[in-house]
Amino acid sequence: MSGDTTAAPVLIAGAGPVGMTTALALHARGVEATILEAESEDRDRSGSRAIYVHGSTLRTLERIHPGLGTDLVDEGLVWPTRRTLYQGKEVFSRTYDSPGGSGDIPHFTSVPQVVTEAYMHDALEGAGIDIHWNAEVEIVDSSPDGVHVETSDGREWDGEFLVGADGGGSTVRKEIGANFEGDQSENAFIIADIEDEQIDGDQPDLERIFHYDAPEADGRNVLLVPFTGGWRLDIQCIEGDDPEELSSEDRMREFVCDIMGNEYEDDLKWVSSYYFLQVMADTFVDEHRRVLLAGEAAHLLAPFGARGMNSGVADADEAASAIAAAIDARTDAVVREEVELYAARREKAAEYNLDAAGQALEYLQGEDPVTVLRKEAAASLADHFEIAGEWLDDAPYGPHGTPPIVSTGNY
Incomplete structure (x- = not known):
């Protein structure tokens, strides 16, 4: 192990909406995290992409960082x-x-993903959470005691947990031996x-x-x-x-x-x-229960019903909850149980969302x-x-x- 290894309670691979939500959700629970992002700070984020933000997602963002959900409501439209x-x-x-219902949080808001990400970046800055750019995760070694990560900028990192939110081509998923299974449109x-x-x-x-x-x-x-x-x-x-x-x-x-x-x-x-791919990983956690997959690193869905980013935000919040409980645990058995509960819940959610999006896809393209x-x-x-x-x-x-x-x- 290098003498230049940096320690952090939790490491997060990926600075997309899921990775940023994970960091904010951990911060809200009193756990600090470091984000490792493969691309540069000036990366191209063109295209509206995930424009439909569910009310449940807005409520989650508002809960973990007050003002974030309502800011998106103000920027978006119903x-x-x-x-x-x-x-x-x-x-x-x-x-x-x-159409939006009553209260501060409507049933949904329609806003470009780049706007969502901009407000998340502001929230991270306000919370003092760092993004390390040009730091693609290349090697992941997990053990019963934690995770060791090496990134493309030559740095090494040690953490108690790692959340893989590094997208459909996830290196973290490959490093823990998980595989995508499913179909293509x-x-x-x-x-x-x-x-x-x-x-x-x-x-x-x-x-x-x-x-x-x-x-x-x-x-x-x-x-x-x-x-x-x-x-x-x-x-x-x-x-x-x-x-x-x-x-x-x-x-x-x-x-x-x-x-x-x-x-x-x-x-x-x-x-x-x-x-569109309709796939999910065959496991959302590593064998030592120290690495958790979230968002597109764990599942890719056809977009019908806007289940992609929204389900990823739910993954992120539940991953943060599991990790916060596991960090405070006094026995290894409780650590494993918290992480396994995350996997059980979010794998079942992914199965549901895959089936729902698949029904819509079959309806639209089937003969x-x-x-x-x-x-x-x-x-x-x-x-x-x-x-x-x-x-x-x-x-x-x-x-x-x-x-x-x-x-x-x-x-």
Whole structure:
């Protein structure tokens, strides 16, 4: 072991929303942490990415750092109208008088992830929590007594615990021998940001629009969601599509004009295409119960229902709770029990979220004859039965509800 090894109670790999939430949640529980981030401080964070922040996430952030949740509420917006069209015909529309509910924390807020991260950075600075940039975790050695980490900047670190929040390509996950298991979406999806500086939370006519088989997009499914400063445009590719060609700037400008109007032609700011993975690690902890995986290091989900970052924040808060209890424990058995309870709870939550997102993904891209007939029947009945239109409006996001609470699992 090098004489230059730095000691910290808890090490966190990754300075994304999950890693930063973990550090803030630990600080709120009286445990200090150090964040190790692979990229530089000026890294590219373009794209709106996780724009839909659940009310439960906002409440968690407000609890662990008072003011953080309400700051995001102030920056974000709550769109009041849900609208759905089927092959160009409106089949459902509902406007809520109080779409966010009552109280300081609404049911959700729509805000770009870069804004969420900026407020988290401010919270870390206020709490005196350091991020070590250009410090990619390369080696993880855990033992019953703690964790030894080596980073790409040549430094070595010792901690009682390590939280791997280093994303889908997690080195921490690989170092503890955990493996991803699951599937990939059949079709690609194209995601674009369209700037609209006129959008703010005071506009009563904002709406989330879902198009089944949109004529404007040559029969592709389209989702349009407002957020502070712009619109998120999601286009589902169909069989035979070349995602690279469709996501080219010229082709996307055509989509924007056809779907949103010519006035938005020059407002395209960011485009990306994805095949969504539906995977989770076969274990969320190492054999010594000193390393905990959280967020995309532990699971990758299709985005329907906005379960990605939101479930990662829940992982982070529960990881912090487990670690805080384990650090104060006086027996090794209690240390193991706290960490294993974290794994049991969050693995069960990941299974639930994978299943929920998977149902939505299958509904959107599947060619099951029964599902196709149900969509067609609901569309034909929507003029006469609101429940049929509401089913079409709701189904693309998967089932509602929250993951079950468990006290035991595979440990």
